[in-house]
Amino acid sequence: MTQTIFMVGARAAGKTTIGQALANALSYPFVDTDLYMLETTNLTVADVVVTEGWEGFRRRESEALRTVTKPGIVVATGGGMVLSEENRDFMRANGTVFYLSAPAEVLAARLEAYPDAGQRPTLTGRPIVEEVSEVLAARENLYRSAAHHVLDASVAPEAVLVQALELLKKQA
Template sequence: MSLPIYLIGARGCGKTTVGQALALALGYDFCDTDHYLQQARQQTVADIVAIEGWAGFRAREAESLKAVTAASKVIATGGGMVLAEENRLYMREHGRVIYLNANALVLAARLEAYPLADQRPTLTGRPVAEEMVEVLAARDALYQLAAHHIIDAMQTPDAVVNQIVSSLSLARAS
């Protein structure tokens, strides 16, 4: 039985895009915890935050993580999934955790190039480039702490998938 693969990283690092391609390459199922949560609640992330606050959203996010975890599944997590130690430990204990690492300027450029109407509400109230610098400063150590593998996500999605597959193969061989 193959362990689930959790993709972690900041908004815009490619968790969903890479996750779908990785699942296809491995013959795994794919799930995005944010999409799962929104479907289960019939609300957008922004709506959940507006009604329950960030703490309520984070609690629902943790529930979603556990609900979608299954063997042979690639799981794209929300960028803040690592904020709760419980989530970091859960992912490390139940699967392989891949940190898709990209710098703040790349993340901001991606988010600005593909603005989504249902994108999460701002965490800081600042422009996206400033927010990404602040978010990475606060979360990078948590991403690294949670990760079994750190992957350079500033490459093409195909290159990122190839790097992940290689990292997982090397880990199995050792």
């Protein structure tokens, strides 16, 4: 079975880490939409937001999603990909969507441990714990509505990978 697999979730949920591991396990190629945009435009997320605003970034993000989607690939999406109903519908219709769910405290701790300001501009200007809590609360239902499966991403990446592989096996 060759299907498109989409990873959605908040910043630091592990979409890239788990997505790469899942792609390796399935012998699928892997693409991260944020990295794809960086590689094709030579602009970081922060650069695009500064020059085009969040609206311009979201437009580019949607274009990237459609460009990289093909059978037999794992796609890690940006944390805000689900803000567009069109993107949520597109992913659900064109593949299997995994929501990597983790509490705000876990996500904030990961962001503080591995800061990447050039890649991840602040959305609110608030301290990271507050921002993550606020953004997660606003997006939780969107992640869930996009997802076919919800994975507990607060555990070790290897355990999340096992969850995903078991669900895919049941789905086959």
